[in-house]
């Protein structure tokens with residue numbers, strides 16, 4: 252579904268991604284893992300069109316994404332939950348969620364103009380906090396809002412960058428449950444940058460290990476063995 256072929260990326264003169272290749276299959280839940288600074292967030296930003304690539308290609312169902320600007324991703328059905336969440340702190344929860352409604356309408360034909368009830372079923376706290384400002388929510392609640400906002404689009408692919416960073420265990424568990432439900436019951440394709448091994452093993456079906464701007468190992472999650480962990484993840 253997503254093919255990343257020989258992608259190189261530079262920040263100024265510093266090359267971060269080196270001839271990177273990655274395949275994501277439709278319906279999979281793939282964890283992109285690796286030590287700090289190996290280029291995981293940079294890769295997601297390239298995929299989202301937020302950073303230019305210097306060469307190579309990024310394809311969605313065979314169609315080039317890399318030549319389209321970032322605004323094309325949401326209508327194409329790619330939902331993104333960035334590292335640090337990036338919700339709008341001065342807008343209410345409702346206003347944050349409403350931002351995705353025009354794209355939802357164009358993608359699904361849903362012209363009710365209402366936030367889908369499903370979002371509140373997945374994250375009941377968002378209904379309780381509907382009129383609170385995003386910036387007044389706890390970190391975990393903000394993360395749920397960021398995921399809810401991405402889901403308003405009714406995406407085909409959900410991309411999450413370290414959704415559990417700095418979040419308390421009960422909310423991490425809830426976020427894991429939601430990812431599992433969306434992937435296993437609804438067939439949503441999920442791409443997840445994740446540092447926490449336990450969480451990756453719980454929700455991920457596939458792993459991709461990165462080192463120095465390249466994907467160095469790809470397999471089913473069940474095959475993520477101690478040797479790979481020692482070589483590419485242990486600090």
Ligand SMILES: Nc1ncnc2c1ncn2[C@@H]1O[C@H](COP(=O)(O)OP(=O)(O)OP(=O)(O)O)[C@@H](O)[C@H]1O
Pocket residue numbers: 262265267285286287288289290291292293294
């Ligand atoms: N805006 C920037 N300008 C220059 N270099 C950058 C910029 N953003 C990131 N880098 C560098 O690119 C490299 C890869 O960073 P990136 O954030 O993609 O890694 P990561 O694998 O996601 O790390 P982490 O797990 O710590 O989030 C790092 O060396 C980082 O310092």
